Amino acid sequence: MADEVKLFGMWASPYSIRVELALKLKGIPYEYMEEDLSNKSSLLLKYNPVHKKIPVLVHNEKPIAESLVILEYIDETWRNNPVLPQDPYDRAMARFWAKFIDEKLLVTTRKVSFTAGKEQEQAIEEITEQLKQLENELQGKEFFSGHSIGYLDIVANVLVSWFGNVQEALGVDMFTEEKFPILFDWIGKVVKIDIVNECRIPKEKHLDYIRSRLEALKSASK
Amino acid sequence: MADEVKLFGMWASPYSIRVELALKLKGIPYEYMEEDLSNKSSLLLKYNPVHKKIPVLVHNEKPIAESLVILEYIDETWRNNPVLPQDPYDRAMARFWAKFIDEKLLVTTRKVSFTAGKEQEQAIEEITEQLKQLENELQGKEFFSGHSIGYLDIVANVLVSWFGNVQEALGVDMFTEEKFPILFDWIGKVVKIDIVNECRIPKEKHLDYIRSRLEALKSASK
Structure with a gap:
């Protein structure tokens, strides 16, 4: 099965840009879903019911929220071009x-x-x-x-x-x-x-x- | 060289107790240094000049602050009894x-x-x-x-x-x-x-x- 990667983000958010940078650095294709923060989508609320915030990365239907948590997840899931140092x-x-x-x-x-x-x-x-x-x-x-x-x-x-x-x-x-x-x-x-x-x-x-x-x-x- | 592990903590701090739990779970011997938060030691200020807070773990003279960061460090440094899940x-x-x-x-x-x-x-x-x-x-x-x-x-x-x-x-x-x-x-x-x-x-x-x-x-x- 090919990986299905979606990112719920917002164009001016430094937090969602972080996730885009990590995905691009590793060359992972993803679908970007722009959120209107004044009218959040039902998908965003479903995927991040706790904080109701972007960014949310959805990898094969599994959602991950919080940009720093997402960065670690990306680095542990796709091992090429490590993002975190090794030591x-x-x-x-x-x-x-x-x-x-x-x-x-x-x-x-x-x-x-x-x-x-x-x-x-x-x-x-x-x-x-x-x-x-x-x-x-x-x-x-x-x-x-x-x-x-x-x-x-x-x-x-x-x-x-x-x-x-x-x-x-x-x-x-x-x-x-x-x-x-x-x-x-x-x-x-x-x-x-x-x-x-x-x-x-x-x-x-x-x-x-x-x-x-x-x-x-x-x-x-x- | 044997590992030298010191923990600067405070008895009522849930943050320093976290670090103690992780060290104990892995069976790592450590020296515990109780800090008086109303009169912080010069060592604490030297090891955590940014936040000036406990807990600080000092491993072979290298200091690490912030309890969640310390937990990850402990888990990556001593691989027995993993603290974080594998997946x-x-x-x-x-x-x-x-x-x-x-x-x-x-x-x-x-x-x-x-x-x-x-x-x-x-x-x-x-x-x-x-x-x-x-x-x-x-x-x-x-x-x-x-x-x-x-x-x-x-x-x-x-x-x-x-x-x-x-x-x-x-x-x-x-x-x-x-x-x-x-x-x-x-x-x-x-x-x-x-x-x-x-x-x-x-x-x-x-x-x-x-x-x-x-x-x-x-x-x-x-």
């Missing part, structure tokens, strides 16, 4: 920093997005510190994963276009080449990789989307 | 529910702890729903991991004594045998396992600890 300690470090990106960096990004004034300034200070810690991890390396992109580069891909677009839509100045030369050097290298380029978020469409979402959330909280 | 889909499900426990169940527990009145009632409703979802996952199985305890049982071990003690200290009634017969049946089985019993948190000491911590946090936020 247990290197694997632990990759997982540690992936968790850091999701649980610190992206959580603080939300803080920056939904605060203003002094509170926003503090969140920007916090995220600057977190970006420095992440940059530190990259120091002296070509990619996070060594000489080619892997698991942590895929997770950190959120910095490539998504993060800059959010910054621009918010009109803040927290992630610049001047402050983070090593991260920007890495971005310069990853955008030259075909599969990364194929997954780039269209900028103007993304800016419009972020602005309208922020507006909607702000007026809902009034 | 990639079963592994994905175990990881999915472990994330659920940490990012939903334990986050809502904090909400229950730091709210009162209507807000606390809502948090209790939320946690009841989450416990039902977790219970659903256990239905028809002897343990979360099948016929013997494994990764998800180790992570869910937070329900064995820690969770009940928190509930008792808070004086709320959210986790009872009547509401969750399958989870309580599982607890009845796991407490009979020697290594689980060795890692049980002393109840009275724990109740005193939770009460004094809640008091301190409440007066700090006034």
Whole structure:
């Protein structure tokens, strides 16, 4: 039986882009199902009844949710072009920093997005510190994963276009080449990789989307 | 060279108990270093400069932080008595529910702890729903991991004594045998396992600890 691989995703989600990158890196053909998050499909709700969120990978009718869990599944199911490093300690470090990106960096990004004034300034200070810690991890390396992109580069891909677009839509100045030369050097290298380029978020469409979402959330909280 | 394994933990932390359970399950000798979280050791700060938190496993001078990352590391480094299932889909499900426990169940527990009145009632409703979802996952199985305890049982071990003690200290009634017969049946089985019993948190000491911590946090936020 040929593998049937479907991905339920959303064009502007860094989480579903991660899964696309891993599938493309391994050359796995898949059917992409775009979800309208304001009107989720019954299939998405069936496949991810707990979180009701994208991305969901469905492999031969078996659903898997949570992007980091999906990445591990892909790597364990299709063994070519390993995504995670081979050494247990290197694997632990990759997982540690992936968790850091999701649980610190992206959580603080939300803080920056939904605060203003002094509170926003503090969140920007916090995220600057977190970006420095992440940059530190990259120091002296070509990619996070060594000489080619892997698991942590895929997770950190959120910095490539998504993060800059959010910054621009918010009109803040927290992630610049001047402050983070090593991260920007890495971005310069990853955008030259075909599969990364194929997954780039269209900028103007993304800016419009972020602005309208922020507006909607702000007026809902009034 | 013999393996040198050190664990920086704290007696009441369900996260450091997870690591102890995995080490004991595999029969790995380790040195346990109790941390005073109000006065963290310079070694802890050196080994986990990013989060400054326990648990940290130090294996031959190499530190690993974050309990779920440590569990994967232990399983990949010492191959006897596998902790994670072997099948990639079963592994994905175990990881999915472990994330659920940490990012939903334990986050809502904090909400229950730091709210009162209507807000606390809502948090209790939320946690009841989450416990039902977790219970659903256990239905028809002897343990979360099948016929013997494994990764998800180790992570869910937070329900064995820690969770009940928190509930008792808070004086709320959210986790009872009547509401969750399958989870309580599982607890009845796991407490009979020697290594689980060795890692049980002393109840009275724990109740005193939770009460004094809640008091301190409440007066700090006034």
